[in-house]
Amino acid sequence: MARPTASTHQEHLGHVVFIAAAAAIGGFLFGYDSAVINGAVTGIQKHFEVGPVETGSTVAAALLGSAVGAWFAGRIADRLGRTRTMQIAALVFAVSSIGQALPFAIWDLAIWRVFAGVAIGMASVTGPAYIAEVAPPAYRGRLGSFQQLAIVLGIATSQLVNYVIAQLAGGNVNNYLGPIQAWQWMLGACLVPALLFLLFATIIPESPRFLVAAGRTREARRVLREVEGGDVDAEARIAEIDSVLKSERRPTLRDLRGPAFGLLGVVWVGILLSMFQQFVGINVIFYYSASLWQSVGIEQTQSLLISFSTSIINIVGTFIAIALVDRAGRKPLLLTGSAGMAVALGTAAWAFSAAVHKGEQVTLPETQGMVALIAAHVFVLFFAMSWGVVVWVLLGEMFPNRIRATALSVAAAAQWIANWLITVTFPSLSEWNLAGAYVGYATFAVLSFLFVLFFVRETKGRRLEEMG
Numbered sequence: 001m002a003r004p005t006a007s008t009h010q011e012h013l014g015h016v017v018f019i020a021a022a023a024a025i026g027g028f029l030f031g032y033d034s035a036v037i038n039g040a041v042t043g044i045q046k047h048f049e050v051g052p053v054e055t056g057s058t059v060a061a062a063l064l065g066s067a068v069g070a071w072f073a074g075r076i077a078d079r080l081g082r083t084r085t086m087q088i089a090a091l092v093f094a095v096s097s098i099g100q101a102l103p104f105a106i107w108d109l110a111i112w113r114v115f116a117g118v119a120i121g122m123a124s125v126t127g128p129a130y131i132a133e134v135a136p137p138a139y140r141g142r143l144g145s146f147q148q149l150a151i152v153l154g155i156a157t158s159q160l161v162n163y164v165i166a167q168l169a170g171g172n173v174n175n176y177l178g179p180i181q182a183w184q185w186m187l188g189a190c191l192v193p194a195l196l197f198l199l200f201a202t203i204i205p206e207s208p209r210f211l212v213a214a215g216r217t218r219e220a221r222r223v224l225r226e227v228e229g230g231d232v233d234a235e236a237r238i239a240e241i242d243s244v245l246k247s248e249r250r251p252t253l254r255d256l257r258g259p260a261f262g263l264l265g266v267v268w269v270g271i272l273l274s275m276f277q278q279f280v281g282i283n284v285i286f287y288y289s290a291s292l293w294q295s296v297g298i299e300q301t302q303s304l305l306i307s308f309s310t311s312i313i314n315i316v317g318t319f320i321a322i323a324l325v326d327r328a329g330r331k332p333l334l335l336t337g338s339a340g341m342a343v344a345l346g347t348a349a350w351a352f353s354a355a356v357h358k359g360e361q362v363t364l365p366e367t368q369g370m371v372a373l374i375a376a377h378v379f380v381l382f383f384a385m386s387w388g389v390v391v392w393v394l395l396g397e398m399f400p401n402r403i404r405a406t407a408l409s410v411a412a413a414a415q416w417i418a419n420w421l422i423t424v425t426f427p428s429l430s431e432w433n434l435a436g437a438y439v440g441y442a443t444f445a446v447l448s449f450l451f452v453l454f455f456v457r458e459t460k461g462r463r464l465e466e467m468g
Helices: 006-023 025-048 052-080 082-101 106-134 137-144 146-168 182-188 191-203 208-213 217-228 234-246 265-279 282-295 300-324 330-352 366-384 387-397 401-455
Strands: 356-358 361-363
Touching: 006 025, 006 106, 006 137, 006 146, 006 191, 006 217, 025 052, 025 082, 025 106, 025 146, 025 182, 025 191, 025 300, 052 082, 052 106, 052 208, 052 401, 082 106, 082 182, 082 191, 106 137, 106 146, 106 208, 106 387, 106 401, 137 146, 137 387, 146 182, 146 300, 146 387, 208 217, 208 234, 217 234, 234 401, 265 282, 265 387, 265 401, 282 366, 282 401, 300 366, 300 387, 330 366, 330 387, 330 401, 366 387, 387 401
Parallel strands: none
Antiparallel strands: 356 361
């Protein structure tokens, strides 16, 4: 057999990068829809004349749907295939985007956000699993990082779109642009990435592991040669995958049972990683930062611009993580991130403790206001360069083959539920004691450090078939 040239190696690697990027558009949808509500929160409150409880419930409604979508996605992906599951998710998201733009009541908007969440939850499970299954081991960490990179790009894009729409509406998201208000255009714009996801999910090949499981070995052979290079011993790889598959049966929730409080230890690690990722309060920044900065005296369009700058920091941190995840390893990045987040969150809590209440208006002294802004950006940087990327990488690769899809579904569902808890409680917590809320997030950052130190195993450089 002829030795592969540098050009052929680059060609197949470029193909793998394209496939991983296409699958990660589901992460873009996750980030876009999660953060686009940030710019619409004020508009929703004024349009429907609702308070913090109704607002928090509506913002968080998508997260409950995401938990449901994540819970069932693994079984759907094992039955229909990874790419078909992504296509279904894209269609549901497209329809729900139109519904979110045209609600006739606050509960109607909440229902459409639940449907959007189901689609995002499905994509959040299927994307990392698919990328892990098509990526060569040497590049799996960096390619798995595409999920989080897509999420942060989705967040940044939504903030930029929100800012542009608000500017076109004269700085007020309740102003009309044509037949509907500006905040409705913000939510309806989600249709565009949904249709892109549908297109790319139709183009990319199916996972070789699913193809082998389905008896489609000819297609599996072709895909393996595309993603691992023409010099790969496709027959040996198929035999290896088939051997693993034959030693197991289709996973169910029963397969996750173990001696550790009813579940396998590795499943608990996945669940707790997911929960800690959310309990540090990262999505408070992306869901509520615009209204938070407005509450301390910053005007609407400027608060949206600050949210966009935070998203840029998020992207920078994500690129740092992508550069380091296969070099430094997963565990060192998590530990560094936990330490940095704890300090930043503690600093933010100190700054918010100086808030002055004058009637319904809350203001911060100039020094504390600047400290709060800096601390928020530092917090996002440490999260993005660690927990934002590494948790998705670990969830895609840490579970044994026999339970990967199902265990990933459970862990992702736990992540969405934790996200929902933080999101639905923040409006009320911030009205009660904003500094206290950030003390709580800082505490979880400290606990996440201890959890990683004692319970998380390094997976750097290991083949998926070695996980056990």
